[in-house]
């Protein structure tokens with residue numbers, strides 16, 4: 001019935017998961033008369049990212065503006081979604097399955113609009129906090145919950161993706177059962193709007209490696225400067241601009257305990273993709289074209305293991321960087337970045 | 352992938368190692384050559400790590416143990432130790448040239464799965480440990496395109512000890528096989544949806560970007576490959592989000608600073624980084 005598209009590429013990881021999910025959701029398709037089309041549709045396997053669009057939202061014509069032109073058999077599809085008995089002259093409809101796929105398309109497009117409303121956002125935040133959308137697969141995001149998103153607003157272009165508010169990146173859902181869910185049914189605007197609405201669920205764009213105990217920053221949402229001791233504490237209640245502290249650790253490739261130098265041909269090239277400045281103000285040290293206004297940040301690679309030969313002249317035989325060989329990588333061995341933001345001390349959160 | 356069905360012993364009864372490899376959940380492991388295991392030099396120090404039933408475990412791995420003669424509980428202890436010992440030998444083996452080439456084969460078949468990051472375009476992954484000491488951290492997966500690490504999707508893989516692969520392995524592999532380092536952008540010939548906007552953005556960048564995704568032949572510099580990497584940019588009704596855009600630009604600046612650093616280095620040395 002509904003689009004359970006053929007699995008694209010079944011990899012072994014998925015099988016066990018698939019079984020687990022299906023058994024729970026299949027039960028609901030043996031419908032009783034009290035089950036609405038929407039309840040049924042959103043409980044199908046792979047449809048658990050959808051929330052139940054409120055019927056009064058669908059019944060308001062204003063919310064459907066423009067959809068008539070996009071959905072074939074619009075009227076019949078709308079009736080199906082709203083569980084309205086079809087009128088007599090349904091004979092002109094060649095096949096129920098066509099109306100069914102129209103209903104799915106219509107529901108998805110209405111869903112894209114609904115989740116941008118206040119009510120829709122609050123439905124989705126409930127699902128988000130219940131972990132319905134899964135967690136970021138990136139190790140150093142420490143299972144941050146993710147949110148469905150689309151890369152296009154027109155249907156038929158791309159499937160649904162998952163946005164992680166810690167690394168700010170998007171991921172393919174872990175199971176192929178989502179490969180038939182259109183990204184347009186969530187749309188491009190939803191996830192950024194969601195995190196504007198709920199900024200406390202978004203990670204701050206900076207990460208203080210040097211003075212923050214990573215343990216504390218990941219476990220507590222309370223600002224470290226808040227002390228329970230009496231007396232005057234000049235605490236900024238918005239230390240992170242209303243956002244939660246970032247899980248800012250970045251992976252460092254090592255060979256036998258030594259960092260792989262960027263000077264090696266196989267050396268790291270992508271650290272910047274996950275890095276954040278130490279301080280909020282550092283974001284302003286870059287112009288609108290993405291260039292540092294001052295050059296203080298240019299050199300931050302120093303004593304790495306030089307691999308793959310080549311730079312004999314430059315590295316002066318210092319192949320091994322024995323300072324950090326037994327330091328646990330969890331710790332802040334990243335950026336020293338000597339005084340990158342030392343100049344300014346205004347802690348204003350221009351948020 | 353083809354060994355999904357719980358390793359039917361009938362097909363693999365010949366050796367302990369083939370049985371082990373065909374067991375569900377052990378898909379990440381390569382087959383360690385028996386010659387390697389039989390050379391005691393390669394096992395130096397392992398008898399200290401595998402305290403329980405070391406020699407019987409070793410005999411089991413090399414099919415020199417008469418299991419039938421053992422009590423049930425002894426057999427179980429030996430079996431457990433054998434898996435542990437195999438893991439530790441495996442970590443050493445896969446950074447040898449023979450081991451690297453076997454793992455490269457598995458990588459080519461995407462036996463370790465593919466990167467979940469959308470802009471990595473289904474890049475095959477490699478297993479990596481976060482510690483070389485057993486019982487510390489479970490195995491993770493390294494993506495050579497985004498150079499980040501991810502958790503395996505399934506619990507069966509997610510609970511394998513990372514020390515059975517080690518911290519060095521994937522980086523050793525690309526040091527030895529630099530021609531296998533993937534490009535950072537969209538692979539040539541792959542057509543992907545929702546790239547309408549992307550193609551626009553890339554047209555400018557292609558002009559100063561480095562070579563194509565397969566950095567095949569030697570001598571090509573990797574200094575500026577990062578320019579090709581694509582990133583997600585959130586938009587609300589088509590407009591960039593201020594703070595995201597700021598961080599995006601900051602990262603661009605970091606990226607370009609690195610490229611400048613590496614290109615300067617190349618100039619000084621008068622040759623591409625090799």
Ligand SMILES: [Zn+2]
Nearest residue numbers: 136141164167
């Ligand atoms: Zn993440």
Ligand SMILES: [Zn+2]
Nearest residue numbers: 466471494497
């Ligand atoms: Zn990747």
